[in-house]
Amino acid sequence: MIALLVCASSISAHAALTSDNSERRIQVRQGSNVYIEPSTNNSIHSPGVTMLSGDNATNGDSMQGLIAQKQRDFNLDARLSIEENKRVNINRRPPTYGTEHNHDGHETGNNDDNDAVSVDFNVWLNNNSYRAKQVAEYQRYLSSQVGAKNVPPLSQLLTTARSWSKCGYEPYQLPPQELWANIVPTLRLYSELKQQGILPASSEIRSVYRSPGLNDCAGGADSSKHMNASAMDIWVPEYEYNPWQRSTMQDGLCQFWQYQGSGHNFGLGLYATGAIHLDTDGYRKWGFNHASSGSPCRY
Structure with a gap:
């Protein structure tokens, strides 16, 4: 063939x-x-x-x-989607946290992961002028939709599955332009959760868009919301070793999900490790086993 x-x-x-x-x-x-x-x-x-x-x-x-x-x-224009699929030669360092996947491919753990690597975002961004131009257009688009102050750092917003290296991909991925609108309601939800104090200001985004190839390699489900750029995984670094603070935060998320989540079409995944999945692609909740009964939300 x-x-x-x-x-x-x-x-x-x-x-x-x-x-x-x-x-x-x-x-x-x-x-x-x-x-x-x-x-x-x-x-x-x-x-x-x-x-x-x-x-x-x-x-x-x-x-x-x-x-x-x-x-x-062949027509070289901005309508063409680019999927980065090349290895990056970098210096490895001991990881600060790793990844544990459930069957849906959500990054749920902070265990050691020997494949974790450090790549400077600005080096990645400026290594390719076309990429830098597209990322700038993405940032302008998001600012026009949610306001510049509600656009998280691009170094977080473009992070992808932490198993990117062993899968042969780059550490950051820009979603295809036709998917850009999908993250907008999720960014609005994320901003509201922070404004209400349910999520602390120090919350960090650690996985957003995953191309289908990377999602498959990382163990994600065929229907993972990360592939359509409507989902994000977050964590709160200072809560990692503080079960009481983590539990209090999860209670706040559960109450918001119960009383206001339907209007946001809020999908909430909470895990014992402290990892949090947010999307706006279906009103539902789950825990580590991706079942509603496994969610810490008891409402």
Whole structure:
């Protein structure tokens, strides 16, 4: 089977034919960015993959013609979604906390994780000018929707699954533009919880958008709300070793969920480790076993 992957060059978009033992690819590159043109066929394969079969798969003229056609059709614009899928060479350090997943893929623990690594957000951001431009547009969009003071630091808001390194991804992910609106009601909910003192000002966001590939590798559920950018996992560092404060905070979240959660379509996941999942994609609650009966909320 023949897969065709379209990518781009910084000077001028050009196509190149490569091959290995199992497939041939068309690549178009621009700098270090990889752009994937959505496939227009009905193949069961991934978007951006065009399949050839029979004589077309081995006919050099057909292949070269397809390269030329892809080069003519390829359009470099902001509508294309980019999924970062490359390893980052960094210096490892002892982790401050790790990840434990339940079957839904929520990051529920603070146990040691030898795969945890430290990557400076500004280094990641400025390593790619196109990425920096898109992130700036994302920040402007969120500011226009919720107000600049209610936009969390981008170094938190773009964090993804903490198993990113072992899965071969980068530590931060920008959601595709068509998903940007999904995080807006969740940001409003997060801001309201902090304004009411239910969540302390020191609360930190530690996982938001996960691309489908990373979500699958990290053990997330097929229907994980992280994939549509409507969910966030948070924690409160100073409560990590203070069960009383953590329990008091959870009680406040449960009361808010009971009396005001329906209007926010509030999905609340609370875990014994202190991890908190928030989304605005369904009024429900759960605990570590992802069952309503396992939630600390007893209302």
